[in-house]
Each structure stands twice: as C-alpha cells, then as structure tokens.
Amino acid sequence: MKINLNGKLVETHCRSLMDLVEKQGLNPTSLIAEYNFEVVKQELWSHLHIKDKDNIELLSFVGGG
C-alpha cells in the first residue's frame, strides 16, 4: 500500500503506526504523530492500523525563535 508520509508518497508494509515509526529508525519518545490530520497519543500507536492512502506526519520540536 501507499501512504503519504511527511508529504511524500511512500510504499509501506507496516501494519501499525508504531511499526512505521520503528521502521524509520525514529526514537518514539520525542515524536509527535499526526494521523489523517489528528494527533494520536503514543499509547495508541501500536493499535492504530495503517490503511492505503493514509496521511501521516511524524513531527518533533526543534530549536526556533
């Protein structure tokens, strides 16, 4: 299936949001996930099943003024 991840169309076989985060090699502790334009709490990531055409943003806080 294809999903829109951080603005790019990507092919993935990940089943849950947590799988996807881990597959990207990201540290979940400082991560914010937006699933189809809604922020999803981290405890739900393992239960959230990814579907074709989902829109997922993985974000984090960075330095800024």
Next chain:
Amino acid sequence: MTKDLLTLGNKTFSSRLLTGTGKFASKTLIAPMLEASGSEIITVALRRVDPTADQGNILSHIPDSVTLLPNTSGARTADEAVRIARIAREAGCGDFIKIEVITDMQYLMPDNYETLKASRILAKEGFIVLPYVMPDLTITQQLYDAGAAAVMPLGSPIGSNRGLEMKSMIERIIEISKLPVVVDAGIGRPSQAAEAMEMGADAVLVNTAIATSGDPALAGKAFAMAVMAGRMAFCANLAGKNHLAAASSPLTGFLGE
C-alpha cells in the same frame, strides 16, 4: 517598588526577557542560559522529523518551571498556523502560542492579515495568543479585539541584530495598545533591549543575539540586566530631553554672587 509582574493570559512572570531555542551551537547551552538569564518563557518550533538528523529532544533541555512558547514558524497561511498550534497543544506544550505567518522569504516580514485570522481562531479555542507582527496601529487594535494576549511588533528583521529600526511605530503602539507589547526580532544588543524597555515595552524576545554569542549564558544575563534596567528607568518616569543645558549645580559663582 511593588512587585512588577508581566501578565500574559492567565500567567504572571517576573522576568520580562523572553528567549528562544533557535541557533544554539549545542542544545546543552540552553539550560545554563535560562538559569543565568532568569528567562521564564522560551520559544520552540515544530517540524517534520528528519531520520538522518540528531534525534535529541529539545524539550528535555528546558526546565519544567519555564513556560514553553511554541511558534508557528513555517506557516504561510492562517490555516497552517492554526494546525501547528493545535498540534503543539495536543503534544502537551500548553496553551501559549506565538503566531508567526511569513511568506516573504527575503526579509521574513510577518503577514499581518493571516496572523490576525489565526489569532481570532486560536483565541476562541482558549490559546494564549502572542502574535508576531509588522508594527502597525490598526493591527494592534484588531488583535485586542481578536482576543490576543499581547502584540509582538518586530524591532527589525529576524536575526538581523539591527535593533529598533521600527522605533517610532513601536512608540505609537506602546501609546495606544491595550495589550502588553513584546518587542520581538532584531534585538542584537543589551542596549537595544534596554532602549525598548525604557520606551515602555512590557517585554522583549531575544533569540539570535543570545544563541549565537560566544557565551550564551553570559549574554543571557547581560540581556536580562539590560531589560531590568530599562524597565526600572521606565517605571521611574525619567524626565525628557532638553535642547539647552540645565545646570545640576547652583549657577552662582564659587564665592561671589
């Protein structure tokens, strides 16, 4: 002098120096800067993760006692700013939001129209809205009507260290504003921060000048002292300037008449 506090939304602060987390050579310099400056509010930005970049969490470098002020940098429209603000709140950053909507990539001047639209929406949603704006009297009144918690006019372009190029407009804003006035952007030296505070600004926001100095903790302290000195001078209601001299000593001759 009774305790002179800055009120923004439902919170009060004793420091009138707001700082930012951008441009530090190392994130480990942020906590010592906050400690040395006494700054109680600090900005952070939100971005898509880059799997190849450093994954360190900027929030872990900010003590819990310091209020986070996420900004909406990167937003080109009111809708994008609103989306960023909602994400930041959902992510546990609290209700403070610095609205920053910029489409001019050369001078990074804020878009007052889109900023006002975002301010209206977010104030209704209970955010404590601090909008970064081009100094303008109409927008100052409109932001008050929109329910903003402050108005943050720029001194000069972001990161330019050029100080109060917009001085006369900021003076007019201070005269008419019913909201606290926080001078944001372009303040490059403690003397410029003191100048803003002497004029009657309620606070200043300084990021680049502190973060890019050789010693951010020392620079933070210097800015904090300048802000305090400027504030005290304003509260002391200094006398105006005179064209002619006005003697400080009696004008009689030493021994004579």
